Amino acid sequence: MQFTKKVCVIGAGAAGLVAAKHAIREGHEVDIFEQTDQVGGTWVYSEETGCHSSMYKVMKTNLPKEAMLFQDVPFHEDLPSFMSHESVLEYLIEYSNDLPIKFNTTVTNVTTIKNSVVTDSFYNVVFVCNGHFFEPLNPYDSSKFKGRILHSHDYREAEDFKDKNVVIVGAGPSGIDITLQVAQTAKKVTLISKKAAYPVLPKTVVQVATHVKEVDETGVVTVEGDHFEADAIIVCTGYVFKFPFLDSSLIQLKHNELMVSPLYQHLCHVDHPTSLFFVGLPLGTITFPLFEVQVKYALSLIAGKGKLPSDATIHNFEDARLHGLQNPAAFHTMVEDQWEYMAELAEMGGFEPWEYMETIRKLYAYIMTERRKNVIGYKLVNFELSKDEKEFKVVDFASQ
Template identity: 75%
Template sequence: MPSKICIIGAGAAGLVTAKHAIKDGHQVEIFEQTDKVGGTWVYSEETGCHSSMYKIMKTNLPKEAMLFQDEPFRDDLPSYMSHEDVLEYLEEYSKDFPIFFNTTVIDVRRDGEQWKVTISTNSNLSIHFYDVVFVCNGHFFEPLNPYKDSGFVGEMLHSHDYRRAEHFEGKKVVIVGAGPSGIDITLQVAMTARHVTLISKKATYPVLPKTVLQIASHVKSVYGFGVTTDEGENITADVIIVCTGYVFKFPFLDSSLIQLKHNGLMVSPLYQHLCHVDYPQSLFFIGLPLGTITFPLFEVQAKYALSLVSGKGKLPDDIQNFEERRLKTLENPAAFHILVEDQWDYMKELAAMGGFEEWNFMETIRKIYCYIMIERKKNVIGYKMVNFELNEDKSDFKIVKI
């Protein structure tokens, strides 16, 4: 029997959920607080807003590994695309979807057998009722900055508010964190800054620009004129750019429903990073896992969740124990939603429980992903300067240097 479904957010996770929910015959309404689709892929010169996109950005994954099933990117695009290319893809993908723009979800709560959703459009509040709610509001908008109250007298910003390298011309810049954003920003800022110091336990890259000093350590503290490492080394700076990631945030959910644990890095109580354990067939969170291939993973999550909505999918009896079992495998509980190598078995498991076929091409995506992880470590400057060419049956690929 069709359900009335509310989807919060028109980024990639919300759009692929809508696509499959509509295909399954459900009545769908998507609420998006901005005026366009795309979520984190929408660039804005404005800072302090929802977007974390910077002016010049190539994707960290090639188009061959970040597509929705049956929806390839344009053939004429390079493998590593611009954010504009990805946004165009999402706009095309979501044509004719029932999206309510400039509409903010204020509150979601259980009301009998339904979900009561309060929304605000142009400051006018209205209440709607749904059988199922999908939370797809992303997790690149609430910066995690452990140093924000440090008393640093120069300029400090989080990568969320980084837009362009010209701003740092002639400056002495310290960048904290060497994840994808930290490295991208380091390479861009190195072209304009007088000197860049990259500090992270991951800062062990064999090749970086000559103006970059990397220190494989942790920033213990920030003082008025710079940072102090764990080893007690003081590094002065005009600017500190903090690339320490994001916390999860759901301002429309009461803490009696969802708790954020381990400094906002774990969403609880969920089964498979996806279903609320008390409402496993009607309250879902798409796109929480980190260190993944994103778009294809969102799609597998959406398909499994919808299999539960229809009653076709399976749920084990012990879903309440999922978190405890997962935490026992981790050294750091803050890594709860980081999958990386676990993502492949995770998607296989969801497909098996959801009763839908695995995507054959996923094995090729896995090969591409593994190749990229190795190449990125060896040559973080040049690993994107290639195109991937798939063979005829798309079971393998070759690399073509640009």
């Protein structure tokens, strides 16, 4: 017989919503604490800068709706495959209907008492779902640059850089999105990153495949000593993790705050593997479906049905993963590892893997290939699934 638990969910973004939804289905008492006045987390756009939002004004998803849905909750059929951030937010708002959310409520402290995790009120279980796209990683924050320097966290629209000479540092998803937008208004864009080797970019964009050594008063200096002058610099170097409500005795941030420790399977606290969970830490993944798999595994552990390995294996998880990585800062980065990871969680949790996940895997592989070949146009398509949803095809080109 499963006993009802009191469950605290911190954050009403996608991870928090799916955690709450499934915990309620399992019969638990759930409270969701959200520090802002609405659901959506990173999908909430704000014209303000320096706030929780990292969303820019015009943004299409990097994954299509066919690959970023919660199980049994499809996006509206009339939406294009690559959606606007407004459409994703509407999806999350609909998904959150009837959930017990306490808005404008900030969790300031989480402690443990007799092996139970608590906030101001007593809870048996805590799901930490506060996101990781709100604390910028900016190696050049203290530079003496005389122009405008900002992190992608505070980028909102291309018009702000009209007729400017702009240097963009970093060519990940945000770096490329911002490059393509700013190239429409700026006089010149210089994209600097080891990943800056795209075969097709606008004529106003110069790619420099290297690292930035420093930012000086007038621009940037590469590791080779080349200098690029700029009126503005946009730093697209990602984000660090931050948990202001957790004491360092409970959680430590390692490798430039890019690794959350000590966790088993990027999810369970090693000392509280059935009561303290961190949903949504993995990077380079399909996000929403992966969050749901993590939550299902966590709930299986809460119910006493899921499997955990020996304490030694749990505590050795981090060392084993670090041993196979060249860069420890990539501890939570999965990409191709995500499929095996989700299958493993499903097996240990004793629940059937989502059959449609194989279609998502195929879509993901197709999109990653197309993105490398044509980063400008890969989002300008729509997909159609076969009747059994095991295959897909490109059916038309979406409007820009």
